[in-house]
Amino acid sequence: MRALIAAAVGLVAAFALVLTITAIGAPSGETSPKPLLTTVPAVKK
Amino acid sequence: MRRKAGLVLLALAVFFTALSPLLRWYAFPRLAKIPPSQYQDMVLEAKPATLLDYGTMQPKKVDKLTVVQTLKGNVEESERIEKTAGRDVVVWDALSFIAGPDGKMVSTIPERYIFDAHTQDPVHATGEMVDGDPVQRRGIEFKWPFLTEKRDYEYYDARARLTAPIHYKGTQEFRGMEVYYFEQTIPWTKVPYPKKMPLPGIDSTKLEKQTGTSMWYTTKRMFWIDPVTGAPVNGEEIHQEEMRGGSLLQGRDKVTAFAGHVKMRADYVDSTVALVKSNRTLVLLLTSYLPWGFLGLGLVLLGLALWLEARSRRPAAVVAEPPVPAPLA
Numbered sequence: 001m002r003a004l005i006a007a008a009v010g011l012v013a014a015f016a017l018v019l020t021i022t023a024i025g026a027p028s029g030e031t032s033p034k035p036l037l038t039t040v041p042a043v044k045k
Numbered sequence: 046m047r048r049k050a051g052l053v054l055l056a057l058a059v060f061f062t063a064l065s066p067l068l069r070w071y072a073f074p075r076l077a078k079i080p081p082s083q084y085q086d087m088v089l090e091a092k093p094a095t096l097l098d099y100g101t102m103q104p105k106k107v108d109k110l111t112v113v114q115t116l117k118g119n120v121e122e123s124e125r126i127e128k129t130a131g132r133d134v135v136v137w138d139a140l141s142f143i144a145g146p147d148g149k150m151v152s153t154i155p156e157r158y159i160f161d162a163h164t165q166d167p168v169h170a171t172g173e174m175v176d177g178d179p180v181q182r183r184g185i186e187f188k189w190p191f192l193t194e195k196r197d198y199e200y201y202d203a204r205a206r207l208t209a210p211i212h213y214k215g216t217q218e219f220r221g222m223e224v225y226y227f228e229q230t231i232p233w234t235k236v237p238y239p240k241k242m243p244l245p246g247i248d249s250t251k252l253e254k255q256t257g258t259s260m261w262y263t264t265k266r267m268f269w270i271d272p273v274t275g276a277p278v279n280g281e282e283i284h285q286e287e288m289r290g291g292s293l294l295q296g297r298d299k300v301t302a303f304a305g306h307v308k309m310r311a312d313y314v315d316s317t318v319a320l321v322k323s324n325r326t327l328v329l330l331l332t333s334y335l336p337w338g339f340l341g342l343g344l345v346l347l348g349l350a351l352w353l354e355a356r357s358r359r360p361a362a363v364v365a366e367p368p369v370p371a372p373l374a
């Protein structure tokens with residue numbers, strides 16, 4: 001019985017962690033202030 | 046005490062073993078997405094190229110023609126569309142700026158490309174366009190889906206405003222990476238004039254109606270794709286445009302407007318490969334490294350838990366009595 005409870009705790013913790021991470025997701029960020037380029041950029045070093 | 050430790054180990058074993066498939070098949074499809082705020086530029090060059098001199102209407106050879114492509118994620122628009130689409134959406138405002146050898150504009154073509162952040166499937170919403178014309182794309186553009194497969198895909202050609210298959214042609218090695226090579230050929234197709242051309246005072250949208258001269262285009266498009274991220278690490282295009290018939294050509298059947306083999310500039314190949322390699326590690330973490338690592342760890346912990354349990358159940362060892370010395374006769 002104790003072993004079953006321990007396994008259930010591990011399973012619930014795994015689900016809780018993954019669901020939380022996916023629910024939070026990544027932040028959207030902001031639209032870049034950089035313009036759409038209308039000149040040829042210099043060679044990158 | 047041993048029993049308690051065994052139960053803790055068992056809980057941890059189940060935790061890590063369960064995390065393995067959850068990460069790969071639940072978390073990865075939800076977490077792997079194109080960020081809506083991405084900004085990226087790309088420079089491609091054709092050396093040499095043939096360009097039409099609009100002053101004399103004669104094609105001429107030039108040393109170099111440059112295509113500057115910018116993709117800019119429009120976060121406000123993506124959030125607006127997400128409200129009705131009900132899924133994560135990316136809106137890319139793109140500009141292809143084509144410059145002659147002197148750096149002056151040959152043409153510019155703006156685009157708005159709207160797609161699902163996870164699958165790269167196109168999303169249709171107000172504002173989707175190519176050069177100001179509303180379009181409804183089918184297929185992918187610019188980028189392949191995460192975990193690209195060895196198969197043909199539908200690819201949207203913005204110049205011709207059509208979708209055609211892009212064929213998987215094999216696996217190659219590029220800068221130490223295993224990449225999938227794709228190829229698409231668009232046969233000669235009548236296309237609209239770009240709205241912005243170096244023709245001061247002339248409305249290019251009315252050019253065909255006024256002169257009867259039409260614009261035609263063909264291209265062979267080549268992409269080398271990192272299959273993990275679906276990002277192109279190299280791209281080339283053998284691109285040709287012609288003007289055909291009408292009064293603008295002064296009796297000629299056709300005139301080359303542009304012809305050239307366009308390749309990514311070396312510095313952009315370097316920076317793209319570096320970017321793809323770092324993103325590739327993140328994707329592999331979720332699809333391979335962590336799931337396999339957690340599965341292995343879970344099995345080791347399970348083994349330890351079973352071992353501790355077995356030891357705790359073993360009966361206490363009988364302490365052997367010291368041998369009694371035999372009595373002396």
